[in-house]
Amino acid sequence: MLHSDTVAQYVEERDRLQRQLAHIGDFLPGSLQEMRRKCGKPNCRCATDDSAKHVSWAVARRVKDKVIYRAVPAGALDETRRLIGEYQRFRALTKAVSDLNEKLCAARLAGVRTAPKKKRQGTGP
Numbered sequence: 440m441l442h443s444d445t446v447a448q449y450v451e452e453r454d455r456l457q458r459q460l461a462h463i464g465d466f467l468p469g470s471l472q473e474m475r476r477k478c479g480k481p482n483c484r485c486a487t488d489d490s491a492k493h494v495s496w497a498v499a500r501r502v503k504d505k506v507i508y509r510a511v512p513a514g515a516l517d518e519t520r521r522l523i524g525e526y527q528r529f530r531a532l533t534k535a536v537s538d539l540n541e542k543l544c545a546a547r548l549a550g551v552r553t554a555p556k557k558k559r560q561g562t563g564p
């Protein structure tokens with residue numbers, strides 16, 4: 440494969456991914472975490488039965504070395520799940536664009552390095 444073909448393919452693929460990035464909607468960084476806890480009422484079943492603990496949801500997000508939790512409001516679980524899904528799509532796309540840029544720049548830089556050799560015609564294969 441010719442060097443210029445490789446670069447052109449990388450550029451085409453990167454542009455395609457960047458167009459997808461432009462269509463990313465609102466997103467919520469983090470991951471969904473199920474929280475199970477006792478409510479503290481002595482007469483509640485959760486006080487004696489671990490399987491009866493109260494379930495709530497939070498968005499967990501790592502900030503530096505700490506994980507912070509943000510409660511998901513009642514009724515907002517589906518929308519939260521969608522927003523986190525959009526975040527994961529954003530992360531995957533930015534990683535793919537970054538990986539492609541790395542390949543693209545490496546291919547271009549390799550082309551720069553090999554360019555002066557073309558002056559010595561007849562000595563190469």
Ligand SMILES: [Zn+2]
Pocket residue numbers: 477478479480483484485486493
């Ligand atoms: Zn309870």
